[in-house]
Amino acid sequence: xxxxxxxxxxxxxxxxxxxxxxxxxxxxxxxxxxxxxxxxxxxxxxxxxxxxxxxxxxxxxxxxxxxxxxxxxxxxxxxxxxxxxxxxxxxxxxxxxxxxxxxxxxxxxxxxxxxxxxxxxxxxxxxxxxxxxxxxxxxxxxxxxxxxxxxxxx
Numbered sequence: 001x002x003x004x005x006x007x008x009x010x011x012x013x014x015x016x017x018x019x020x021x022x023x024x025x026x027x028x029x030x031x032x033x034x035x036x037x038x039x040x041x042x043x044x045x046x047x048x049x050x051x052x053x054x055x056x057x058x059x060x061x062x063x064x065x066x067x068x069x070x071x072x073x074x075x076x077x078x079x080x081x082x083x084x085x086x087x088x089x090x091x092x093x094x095x096x097x098x099x100x101x102x103x104x105x106x107x108x109x110x111x112x113x114x115x116x117x118x119x120x121x122x123x124x125x126x127x128x129x130x131x132x133x134x135x136x137x138x139x140x141x142x143x144x145x146x147x148x149x150x151x152x153x154x
Contacts, residue, residue, distance in 0.1 A: 018048035031070030042066035
């Protein structure tokens with residue numbers, strides 16, 4: 001398939017489904033509560049933009065929303081620094097996936113190209129090193145790695 005046809009087909013068949021996407025993400029870290037530990041869930045909002053000049057597609061995380069339901073210990077248990085319970089609402093532009101026409105062609109050749117591209121996005125999120133700024137009990141902010149356990153498209 002010629003490259004321009006690949007790009008046009010990807011742009012018309014795949015791209016519209018990924019212009020705005022909501023993904024539920026569960027962190028490997030748990031928050032400590034008075035009675036039990038809680039999972040930490042986030043919702044990532046992504047968008048995929050197609051560049052007709054370079055004939056490439058780029059997917060970014062545009063927003064991270066969630067809630068830390070309990071405290072998160074930082075460092076050794078005897079240390080007194082920990083992340084406090086809080087809501088998280090971060091606007092960002094974090095690039096997670098960039099593909100060219102060769103990748104587009106591989107995706108389009110798959111029997112279920114939309115599902116296949118979804119898997120690429122989820123794998124990119126699971127393998128990303130994403131840091132978020134969170135408040136601590138000492139009135140400071142710390143960069144905390146999300147450590148993604150699972151991700152699923154909503």
